[in-house]
Amino acid sequence: MLECMMARVFLAGAGPGDPELLTVKAARVIAAADVLLYDSLVDPRVVAMARADARLIDVGKRCGRHSASQAEICRLLVAQGRTGALVVRLKGGDPMVFGRATEEMDALRAAGIGFEVIPGVTAATAAAAALRCSLTRRGVARSLHFLTGHGAESGLPAHDWVSLTKSGGTLVVYMGGQTLPGLAAHFIEAGMAPGMPAVAVESVSLEGQRIMRGTIGSLPGLVVDARAAGPVIVLIGEALAEPDALDSLLLQIEMEV
Numbered sequence: 001m002l003e004c005m006m007a008r009v010f011l012a013g014a015g016p017g018d019p020e021l022l023t024v025k026a027a028r029v030i031a032a033a034d035v036l037l038y039d040s041l042v043d044p045r046v047v048a049m050a051r052a053d054a055r056l057i058d059v060g061k062r063c064g065r066h067s068a069s070q071a072e073i074c075r076l077l078v079a080q081g082r083t084g085a086l087v088v089r090l091k092g093g094d095p096m097v098f099g100r101a102t103e104e105m106d107a108l109r110a111a112g113i114g115f116e117v118i119p120g121v122t123a124a125t126a127a128a129a130a131l132r133c134s135l136t137r138r139g140v141a142r143s144l145h146f147l148t149g150h151g152a153e154s155g156l157p158a159h160d161w162v163s164l165t166k167s168g169g170t171l172v173v174y175m176g177g178q179t180l181p182g183l184a185a186h187f188i189e190a191g192m193a194p195g196m197p198a199v200a201v202e203s204v205s206l207e208g209q210r211i212m213r214g215t216i217g218s219l220p221g222l223v224v225d226a227r228a229a230g231p232v233i234v235l236i237g238e239a240l241a242e243p244d245a246l247d248s249l250l251l252q253i254e255m256e257v
């Protein structure tokens with residue numbers, strides 16, 4: 001508790017984009033920050049919540065564009081932390097989900113700099129909200145798996161495709177927009193029915209949000225055709241089946257009687 005109250009460095013989740021989805025605490029430290037280090041997935045409106053005289057450092061990392069290396073970001077974070085300034089390191093979504101937070105926390109610990117982590121709304125749950133679809137469902141989806149779609153050297157990661165398929169849970173793939181054709185082929189080869197519901201959501205919670213609905217067999221083609229410019233998250237599993245319009249209408253009538 002004492003460490004938390006004394007922390008001058010915060011690793012904070014910026015959520016999926018919509019500034020309204022920031023936590024109250026993240027909004028508070030952003031507004032108070034002397035220095036703000038942020039990634040490219042952090043929405044400009046969130047960065048604009050900083051004080052006019054705050055130092056803004058874009059350490060943006062997106063495929064193709066120049067970005068600071070992870071080692072440089074760690075060095076920068078430690079250097080800023082040492083000055084005693086109020087430093088906020090903002091990461092898209094939740095810092096602890098595919099956010100390279102371990103490297104940054106290790107660097108801060110090694111330098112003896114106290115820090116606090118502020119969680120954020122991760123892309124998976126923001127997508128579920130956009131789809132109005134629960135990621136878990138009694139008797140249908142009993143587990144939830146967050147996977148990366150991106151392996152070393154831009155290839156596919158070495159997942160245990162059979163176990164994931166057998167789990168019958170909901171699979172959420174981060175960073176899988178480019179590798180979806182390969183991922184889908186692995187799942188189908190591992191025994192997943194080609195008709196398994198699958199949905200891709202681009203730019204969740206932002207103006208450019210697009211929802212692509214299909215099956216594990218059809219979704220890769222839909223995503224390639226859509227030529228997404230924003231980040232894409234892919235959700236796979238029975239829980240993603242579109243609610244039958246007639247069923248929900250009947251349910252509504254039943255409830256009204």
Ligand code: SAH
Pocket residue numbers: 016017041091092093094095096097098099121122123124173174175176201202203204205206231232233234
């Ligand atoms: N820490 C982040 C994830 C970083 S990895 C989080 O918790 O959400 C980057 C991946 O996250 C993207 O490739 C994409 O799969 C997903 N992502 C992040 N923001 C997104 C958004 N607004 N819409 C769709 N996918 C998003």
